[in-house]
Amino acid sequence: MKVRTSIMQRVPIWDLPTRVFHWLLALSFIGAYVTGDSDRWALVHVTCGYTVLGLIIFRLAWGVVGTRYARFSEFVSGPSPVISYVSGLIRGRPSHYVGHNPAGALAILALLLLGLISAVSGWMVYDDVGGDWLKELHDVPPFWAKWFNVECWTLEGLHEEASSLMLALVFVHIAAVLISCRLHGENLVRSMIDGRKRSEVNQAITTNRPVVALFVLASLIGFWLWSFSDTLRDTEAIEFAISIEDRAKHFVNQMVKLSDSFPYLVINRNEDQF
Numbered sequence: 001m002k003v004r005t006s007i008m009q010r011v012p013i014w015d016l017p018t019r020v021f022h023w024l025l026a027l028s029f030i031g032a033y034v035t036g037d038s039d040r041w042a043l044v045h046v047t048c049g050y051t052v053l054g055l056i057i058f059r060l061a062w063g064v065v066g067t068r069y070a071r072f073s074e075f076v077s078g079p080s081p082v083i084s085y086v087s088g089l090i091r092g093r094p095s096h097y098v099g100h101n102p103a104g105a106l107a108i109l110a111l112l113l114l115g116l117i118s119a120v121s122g123w124m125v126y127d128d129v130g131g132d133w134l135k136e137l138h139d140v141p142p143f144w145a146k147w148f149n150v151e152c153w154t155l156e157g158l159h160e161e162a163s164s165l166m167l168a169l170v171f172v173h174i175a176a177v178l179i180s181c182r183l184h185g186e187n188l189v190r191s192m193i194d195g196r197k198r199s200e201v202n203q204a205i206t207t208n209r210p211v212v213a214l215f216v217l218a219s220l221i222g223f224w225l226w227s228f229s230d231t232l233r234d235t236e237a238i239e240f241a242i243s244i245e246d247r248a249k250h251f252v253n254q255m256v257k258l259s260d261s262f263p264y265l266v267i268n269r270n271e272d273q274f
């Protein structure tokens with residue numbers, strides 16, 4: 001929604017579930033990305049990936065039933081608002097929007113789509129589901145096959161490409177946020193933390209929906225505990241085994257020292273053995 005008048009204050013715009021979603025998505029995407037190449041961190045990678053998937057599914061639902069500025073109907077628009085926003089941006093005078101601006105909204109939709117493709121393809125690779133449907137796409141006319149290099153298309157490839165593209169878009173997103181902060185003279189990062197943006201008072205949302213945010217957080221903590229429960233148990237078992245082994249070694253060392261102090265006993269013992 002475009003802002004018209006000049007009597008403005010910082011009022012609640014982003015509800016709590018939207019903010020919780022945003023920062024958890026940022027964390028879990030980065031977590032999944034940096035652990036992607038390591039066997040040692042595979043469980044963290046997979047858990048972050050499922051978290052991305054769960055969060056995006058939640059956000060798709062919240063885009064329908066959430067508060068005013070979280071709804072897709074509020075910020076998804078046709079091409080003409082995007083074009084007029086971008087031309088204003090080029091002239092250095094972009095319109096100020098209470099919710100997402102039309103160009104930002106496009107990037108957000110692309111981030112959600114790429115996150116979805118990346119997480120679903122990762123799940124299909126990890127759980128070996130989906131069969132060879134991607135390979136069937138290889139049966140395209142030779143011209144297209146050569147043009148799009150379809151021989152190289154695999155689920156793993158799709159997973160990696162979608163993740164890399166998402167990372168590139170995240171950088172664009174962060175740069176765009178920082179540029180918008182400068183052009184609008186407003187700290188948008190702070191807005192994604194405290195939920196407030198500069199606007200007319202009557203444009204504010206009336207509820208923050210904390211219970212929904214709590215539900216998202218609790219589900220996530222529950223999922224992470226469940227996901228790592230076996231590993232935690234294994235770790236405890238390994239630590240226990242190591243401590244028993246250490247105690248046993250310590251006991252044997254003490255016995256050896258003791259027997260060294262009584263050569264007579266040792267000699268006798270050795271003689272007994274023979």
Ligand code: HEM
Nearest residue numbers: 018022025026029099100101104108111170177188189192
């Ligand atoms: C992996 C990193 C990130 C991802 C995947 C991501 C994704 C998103 C998404 C999906 C939204 C839409 C929020 C919604 O309506 O639900 C959004 C908005 C936003 N993000 Fe990020 N984000 C990331 C990192 C960051 C960082 C590091 C910052 C701070 C510099 C940031 C600042 C913002 C702001 C200010 C908005 C609101 C933009 C507006 O006013 O229209 N994001 N981000």
